[in-house]
Amino acid sequence: MRPLRTILPAFSLLFLVGTPSLAAAQEATAADVLFTVNNLWLLVATFLVFVMHLGFTALEAGLTQAKNTVNILVKNMSIIAIGILTYAIVGFNLMYPGEFGLGGLFGFAGFGVGTDAEGLTAAYDPGFTYWADFIFQAMFAATAATIVSGAVAERIKLEAFLIFSAVYVAFVYPALGSWQWGGGWLDQAGFYDFAGSTIVHSVGGWAALAGVILLGPRLGKYVNGRIQPILGHNLPFAVFGMFLLWFGWFGFNGGSVLSADPGEISFVFVTTAIAAAAGITGALATTWTVHKHPDASMILNGALAGLVGITAGADVVSVLSSVIIGLIAGVIVVFSVMMLDRWKLDDPVGAISVHLTCGVWGTLAVGLFAAEFSLVTQLIGVLSYGAVAFGSAFILFWLIKKTIGLRVSADDERRGLDLSEHNMEAYADFQIFTAR
Amino acid sequence: MRPLRTILPAFSLLFLVGTPSLAAAQEATAADVLFTVNNLWLLVATFLVFVMHLGFTALEAGLTQAKNTVNILVKNMSIIAIGILTYAIVGFNLMYPGEFGLGGLFGFAGFGVGTDAEGLTAAYDPGFTYWADFIFQAMFAATAATIVSGAVAERIKLEAFLIFSAVYVAFVYPALGSWQWGGGWLDQAGFYDFAGSTIVHSVGGWAALAGVILLGPRLGKYVNGRIQPILGHNLPFAVFGMFLLWFGWFGFNGGSVLSADPGEISFVFVTTAIAAAAGITGALATTWTVHKHPDASMILNGALAGLVGITAGADVVSVLSSVIIGLIAGVIVVFSVMMLDRWKLDDPVGAISVHLTCGVWGTLAVGLFAAEFSLVTQLIGVLSYGAVAFGSAFILFWLIKKTIGLRVSADDERRGLDLSEHNMEAYADFQIFTAR
Amino acid sequence: MRPLRTILPAFSLLFLVGTPSLAAAQEATAADVLFTVNNLWLLVATFLVFVMHLGFTALEAGLTQAKNTVNILVKNMSIIAIGILTYAIVGFNLMYPGEFGLGGLFGFAGFGVGTDAEGLTAAYDPGFTYWADFIFQAMFAATAATIVSGAVAERIKLEAFLIFSAVYVAFVYPALGSWQWGGGWLDQAGFYDFAGSTIVHSVGGWAALAGVILLGPRLGKYVNGRIQPILGHNLPFAVFGMFLLWFGWFGFNGGSVLSADPGEISFVFVTTAIAAAAGITGALATTWTVHKHPDASMILNGALAGLVGITAGADVVSVLSSVIIGLIAGVIVVFSVMMLDRWKLDDPVGAISVHLTCGVWGTLAVGLFAAEFSLVTQLIGVLSYGAVAFGSAFILFWLIKKTIGLRVSADDERRGLDLSEHNMEAYADFQIFTAR
DSSP states (O other), rough: OOOOOOOOOTGGGGGGGOOOOOOOOGGGOOHHHHHHHHHHHHHHHOOOOOOOHHHHHHHHHSSSSSGHHHHHHHHHHHHHHHHHIIIIIIIHHHHHTTTTSSOOSSSOOOOOOOOOSSOOOOOOOOSOHHHHHHHHHHHHHHHHHHHHHHHHHTTTTTHHHHHHHHIIIIIIHHHHHHHHSOOOOEEEEEEEOOOOOIIIIIHHHHHHHHHHHHHHOOSSSSETEEEEOOSSOOOOOOOHHHHHHHHHHHHHHHHOOOOOOHHHHHHHHHHHHHHHHHHHHHHHHHHHHHHHSOOOOOOHHHHHHHHHHHTTTTTTOOOHHHHHHHHHHHHHHHHHHHHHHHOOOOOTTOOOIIIIIHHHHHHHHHHHOOOOOHHHHHHHHHHHHHHHHHHHHHHHHHHHHTTOOOOOOHHHHHHHHHHHHHSSSSSTTTTTTOOO | OOOOOOOTTGGGGOOOOOOOOOGGGGGGGGGHHHHHHHOOOOOOOOOOHHHHHHHHHHHHHHOGGGHHHHHHHHHHHHHHHHHHHHIIIIIHHSSSOTSSOOOOSOOOOSSSSOOTTSSOOOTSSSSSSSSHHHHHHHHHHHHHHHHHHTTTTTTTTTTHHHHHHHHHIIIIHHHHHHHHTSSSSSHHOOOOOOOOIIIIIIIIHHHHHHHHHOOOTTTTTTTEEOOOOOOOOOOHHHHHHHHHHHHHOOOOOHHHTTTTHHHHHHHHHHHHHHHHHHHHHHHHHHHHHHHSSOOOHHHHHHOOOOHHHTTTTTTTOEEEEHHHHHHHHHHHHHHHHHHHHOOOOOOOHHHIIIIIIHHHHHHHHHHHHHSSOOOHHHHHHHHHHHHHHHHHHHHHHHHHHTOOOOOOOOOHHHOHHHHHHOOOOOTTTOBOOOOO | OOOOOOOOOTTTGGGGGOOOOOOOOOGGOOOHHHHHHHHHHHHHHHHHHHHHHHHHHHHHHHOOGGGGGGHHHHHHHHHHHHHHHHIIIIIHHSSOOOSSSSOOOSOOOOOSSSOOOTOOBBOEEEOSHHHHHHHHHHHHHHHHHHHHHHHHTTTOOOOHHHHHHHHHHHHHHHHHHHHTSSHHHHHTTTOOOOSSSSIIIIIIHHHHHHHHHHHHTTTEEEEEEEEEOOOOOHHHHHHHHHHHHHHHHHHHHHTTTTOOOHHHHHHHHHHHHHHHHHHHHHHHHHHHTTSSSSHHHHHHHHHHHHHHHTTTTTTTTTTHHHHHHHHHHHHHHHHHHHHHTTTTOOOTTTTTIIIIHHHHHHHHHHHHOOOOOOTHHHHHHHHHHHHOOOOOOOHHHHHHHHHHHBOOOOHHHHHIIIIIIIIIOOOOOOOOOOOO
């Protein structure tokens, strides 16, 4: 469980200035310095998780068509802004309920008492400052929305996507997060999700699935019962994105230790890197066997699959287990992509397979590989999150569909969203093939 | 004010070897460890600010034409080299004057006394080592020159640009920096510029303005009184650049705390990220309203505008103020770009609007949003920096124009600088449209 | 010498779970906190070195042809996976021999005793955890293999490359590393290679040379005794790669201090950055003089040359020496590239010139610029590493050539490896020129 914040006002955050200051060096105690180090690591983890937004941008741009690139860029820039701002106003206090909260299911932190200059009060001292806690968690919140972005790309209306993201990040993600990280009912039930295989990745993945169902496939993707590949326009971008995501994951998982404890963060670095490496290996072997050719887009998704897979249990499974978890994630992501295509669920970047399928796998793996956790409880957690995340995303997308509409016109889709929604081209000096 | 260095020799730096070493772990005191942590954070901030040079490179390459890309790359690689080397030889000692210096306006540190192995002397102990201080500041110095690069792109002669940069970084930037960070007259007057909205960004921006005036617009940009858009060739690069700049800004602002003080650096992370998010929001709303389409290049400049805007006051304004400062920066950057175009000041990447306009805004905002600072003093600082930075950059560019010349021939400009100055193409395997 | 690990089991790593935990903050001693800081810096250095793999990927993709890009991406993703996994299973214990080892030349750590929760035992306490030690070193190991990748690009069979890499990283690199960093004979002889100019870079470079000799040049590179330039397809990628490599080098060199000692890591940051800056300057001046045009691909290799050059002595040479070492590296890398071409050794990205030529230069420079080390001993180290690295790589490549074959068919090479080996295109929406 992440630390409880007790009596912090929902909006008081906005009026605080965080100024000084530890006692001068000569007077600092070892405990002061340890606080400084723990806080510093949380901030380093914050900028690492921030980079994941660049990673997602590069990945999604690379795996989609050149005629929709500006749209991808605008969506991804907007999401980080929406994520941070809504989390400041609503999400943070919603997720970590205080004593006036409605308990485990839902809660607001209440109003009335601020923090001192260090961002601490007697009631709130988790070993780092309030500000570091907020900005680290805000980067996580924005991640959940950005997962959806790739799956619904190349056909969703910009305003529809922005409205969905704002509501989902402001209310659904933190409410669901509070079940576990806010000390809610699943935390009390013994469910374990270290850094968010379920709470971040599959919560994003379920929303992606709901969006894909309600949007329908891109034009020309499934023709006369046949699957037509629509190729990404820039595979180097996609692979750069994968490396940047892995880079950021050292902060995503490492920062979730919530201190700079040497044994724990070092161990989490090891399992995280090994699961990613095993995920690459699994996907490489699978595509080489199944497709007869090593498929670059599957291999990069294999790395991400391994990372999502290890996220739930990075601190509680053994190194050998991290190899197995990553390897299996790398295999199942390939089959998940094939399955979704067979079911005509068109996900241009494989986001559902990476974040939902492997998020579920990683969460269950905790029950399989860490003796102290129950597979049944893990399954209950997965299903509970799935029901509410998918349900609320579906309702939200459905409401948008019935009001302002979800999807651009067929004509706009054919021309590409860059011209129709942005009146711009991503590559003005190059000849692009848009007719498909 | 940044720490005064007292009796460090201007060139002695070059002959020192910095070897051991804190006492062994068993004997280290809490103060020793705090020193280690503060120093470590300054180095982390250093590598973050370093990445901003990659960010600028990607941004400038993306927002200009494909036929000038190699030239952009060569300029940006050269600048980081020039920045670090001139700062080692001249700039560092010029900026932080010692007791033999000429006082607040200008100063050299003098000659004669070295540091001990830790880079400290009794007279120089700011809480981190001499080496960390130097390399962190050197990354800042290089930033000021790289801001100019984008504004003068696509028409400046390479040698003209390199000479300008070397002189500006070696002498003008540190002399101006010493007014405030070297404990000079503006520092004593109560002027406040936390991490350099004015001292770095607008000092770069004024030089960019001088360069743009003396160079004139690119061929074909203003024809018969009409503004002809010359589109950037790779918008993903530009957006990647923005994300990398934001990433680096955590070090630019966070490192400017000059210690790892938990309350302060965490708070600065929060205001920095929130201002960037608000800048995106401001630019998104403005272009959607004014241009009827969300404009990707404006939105990315909105993020940078928010970042420049918060840089002067990131540690002294409230979180709510950081939202407002960023939002306004995101709005004014759009209008600034439109204005400059109307005045036929051709800035291919919007550098003047981002770094000068929003640098001025951010500096004034300290006077508006932080009660302890005076708007009048802030304005005096802005105008003083403007007069000397613009004046000296103008003279320098003018001297270069009258001697070796500033601008490539019209024919070379049409063919593109890659072929004319470098005899290379950036994209040898692609068909590029160069005729405009 | 890096710390000796005494009785750690070769495979026990795989079954450990690294959980708690320093005593609570109140009870931590200054020594505990210093341990935490040192360990944290090693992990930060780890994620920086990790980014070098993204840097290599971007660099190699950028400097080769668009028709071979997917192949580059797959190779580079595979290498990081292979590097981490083989290092976990074999390499780590092979490189740092314990008391049951075969001594200086070769050694396994033996079997039987695990670590405690912190990854420490009485016999193994180098000032950071076992896990941090492993993951930092694993990133280094993967680097050696990735150096080879660029030199053999555009014609090597994927399976041939993967087999070579796995064996080289699993056995040759750690065995050679143990000579110095495992406390082997060269360490005892007084040889000095701080962060691996020889042990990492030239060990990779020698293998690259062996591969290039056995593979032969790309089709069309040397025709009728004339050198035909085969241009890289994306120079921005190459420059982004250089910046990312430099970024990572702060961890490569800074982390090799193996603690967060303020004086040492700060000094290493300074010499590292200055050598890179000087390398750019050297290559810029050389190509401007020799080729009459500043050559972007040479300038970026100049930066890397400076970085490789300073790697052996970053902590023991003066700042002025780091300028000279970097400058000379930037000059010789240009001539090395020209020489190799004259000898018809076709290295598409200049990897041999950067990593081998400048790795040798940097290692010898320690003997020239640091009074406490002997030029003769440095030369003995260079030659010994050269003989065994080149020899074993040659044998390994030769065995692969005689069995499954090293090189794709001429027809496949002409079509490009993307279509022939992967049945994919990197840039599906763009027109690519593949006929050369």
